[in-house]
Amino acid sequence: SDESYFPGNLGFDPLGAFPKEKEGQEWMQLAEIKNGRLAMIAIFGFAIQEAISKVGVVDETPFFFFPIMQTLKMYTNSGYIQ
Numbered sequence: 001s002d003e004s005y006f007p008g009n010l011g012f013d014p015l016g017a018f019p020k021e022k023e024g025q026e027w028m029q030l031a032e033i034k035n036g037r038l039a040m041i042a043i044f045g046f047a048i049q050e051a052i053s054k055v056g057v058v059d060e061t062p063f064f065f066f067p068i069m070q071t072l073k074m075y076t077n078s079g080y081i082q
Contacts, residue, residue, distance in 0.1 A: 008032070 006029075019025050046057045053060065062071045 008029075019028060049060070050057055058065045062074060066074075
């Protein structure tokens, strides 16, 4: 029952990015919640995109998931780039 513990606090902050003052800590926690919600919406969008197009997101947008040289080679060998 440590007073400084809160959910998600694993005590790992090697760069010292977590603010020391209470207001900064609350802002950081709120920003983390908002970023997590945005990520959940994005994943839901990926699922909808795959359901509609019947093509996996990884196959449809390889530049997000593969090294750039591999992606360029794949595009040039497929006839996508003329």
